[in-house]
Amino acid sequence: MMMKAKKTTAEMVWFGVIFWSVAFTAAEAPYSFTFNTRLQTWQIWSDIIISLIFIADFIYHLRDFKKKKRFQISQTDSKWKDYFLLTIDLISCIPFDFLFFAFGMDAAASAGAGRILKLIRLFRLVRIIKIFSIVENLTIVPRFVKAQLIIVSSLIVVHWIACGWIIIYPPTQMTDSEYYIQSFYWAVTTLTTIGYGDITPTNTVGRIYTMFIMVTGVGVYGIVIGNISRIFAESARYKEQTREKFQELSLFMKHYHIPERLQSAVFNYYNHLFSKHLSDNDQKIIGELPHALKIELQIYMNMKLIRNLPVFKFSSQACLREVAASLEQHYFGPNDTIIRIGELGEEMFIIGHGIVDVILKDGNVVASLHEGQFFGEAALLKETTRNANVRAQTYCDLYKLKKEDFIRIIESYPELLENMQKVTRRRSDD
Numbered sequence: 540m541m542m543k544a545k546k547t548t549a550e551m552v553w554f555g556v557i558f559w560s561v562a563f564t565a566a567e568a569p570y571s572f573t574f575n576t577r578l579q580t581w582q583i584w585s586d587i588i589i590s591l592i593f594i595a596d597f598i599y600h601l602r603d604f605k606k607k608k609r610f611q612i613s614q615t616d617s618k619w620k621d622y623f624l625l626t627i628d629l630i631s632c633i634p635f636d637f638l639f640f641a642f643g644m645d646a647a648a649s650a651g652a653g654r655i656l657k658l659i660r661l662f663r664l665v666r667i668i669k670i671f672s673i674v675e676n677l678t679i680v681p682r683f684v685k686a687q688l689i690i691v692s693s694l695i696v697v698h699w700i701a702c703g704w705i706i707i708y709p710p711t712q713m714t715d716s717e718y719y720i721q722s723f724y725w726a727v728t729t730l731t732t733i734g735y736g737d738i739t740p741t742n743t744v745g746r747i748y749t750m751f752i753m754v755t756g757v758g759v760y761g762i763v764i765g766n767i768s769r770i771f772a773e774s775a776r777y778k779e780q781t782r783e784k785f786q787e788l789s790l791f792m793k794h795y796h797i798p799e800r801l802q803s804a805v806f807n808y809y810n811h812l813f814s815k816h817l818s819d820n821d822q823k824i825i826g827e828l829p830h831a832l833k834i835e836l837q838i839y840m841n842m843k844l845i846r847n848l849p850v851f852k853f854s855s856q857a858c859l860r861e862v863a864a865s866l867e868q869h870y871f872g873p874n875d876t877i878i879r880i881g882e883l884g885e886e887m888f889i890i891g892h893g894i895v896d897v898i899l900k901d902g903n904v905v906a907s908l909h910e911g912q913f914f915g916e917a918a919l920l921k922e923t924t925r926n927a928n929v930r931a932q933t934y935c936d937l938y939k940l941k942k943e944d945f946i947r948i949i950e951s952y953p954e955l956l957e958n959m960q961k962v963t964r965r966r967s968d969d
């Protein structure tokens with residue numbers, strides 16, 4: 540099956556709105572039908588709001604439907620399926636509760652055909668099937684979204700089973716809410732095959748219904764538990780990779796009697812790697828892609844590094860992209876000199892990982908800079924020589940921005956120069 544790209548945030552939010560609208564209908568319509576309730580003000584308003592949501596969604600998908608028919612030649616079976624689903628979508632937009640109220644048919648809505656018509660709103664459930672299909676084909680879906688779909692859908696099924704029990708055994712002495720809770724309790728205990736036996740069927744219809752729920756309950760319960768387990772297993776995969784990596788490193792260090800100082804440096808680097816990257820093999824993930832695509836992805840990886848730096852914080856997306864594309868990655872070991880006093884400054888550095896010391900000519904350490912900070916920016920702003928040494932205190936992962944690239948970028952994005960001058964002045968004042 541071909542996996543689709545990740546949907547935009549707006550699309551995911553809209554799917555959430557549709558899902559909860561359908562979930563509300565799937566809960567309210569059977570309940571109103573089962574207890575034969577009269578129309579309430581909140582039901583009318585909710586019906587109007589949900590219908591408007593579905594009308595907007597229908598118009599949006601109708602545009603896609605027209606494009607599909609214009610540019611594609613579908614098979615006959617596919618065409619009939621498309622038209623059938625379009626009809627279902629159209630019917631699901633009808634606000635039946637509002638129409639009953641508007642035409643003064645409140646009483647008719649609770650009797651005969653009117654009561655059945657209220658169940659037609661369940662056609663909206665087709666949208667949930669579509670949402671499940673879309674989520675299943677996405678490459679990356681947040682864990683809470685998947686869990687939300689499964690849990691809410693499962694509760695809806697239990698709700699329907701409880702309503703079915705109430706239709707077979709209508710309430711007598713209890714209030715509607717009390718009897719519903721009792722029926723919901725029976726549905727849960729039956730589906731989970733616990734069955735305490737305190738609520739049992741007393742006629743043939745009830746026994747047949749219970750047997751059906753028992754048989755299907757085993758499958759439904761297994762599917763729900765299996766999917767929830769799979770969601771948590773996927774989320775724990777990277778944590779497990781981290782744990783395995785550290786176990787292997789510990790065995791390696793112990794076998795070769797690596798000094799404590801070097802062990803600490805290695806573990807610190809891997810902590811940085813797992814906290815800042817998807818995994819420890821980001822380059823391997825993109826390694827099989829064409830060179831042009833690898834360059835493009837590397838730019839976005841660099842953008843993540845610089846996005847929250849004070850000097851780039853208010854820069855545009857286009858500016859960040861230009862800077863990220865110009866960064867060069869360099870590695871330095873402990874006590875390696877990165878900048879020397881008296882050198883002509885031709886670049887600045889951004890610290891991706893590690894700590895560097897800023898040392899004056901007399902040997903005094905005036906500052907220690909760490910991950911996310913930068914140094915050498917004065918060289919980009921004016922012709923000057925370095926006035927301090929910068930030496931790596933630990934193993935460092937640095938990103939270099941050359942002066943020629945910086946000048947080219949500020950010609951298009953002068954706001955970057957203003958931001959850098961402000962940061963430099965602030966450092967001088969401190």
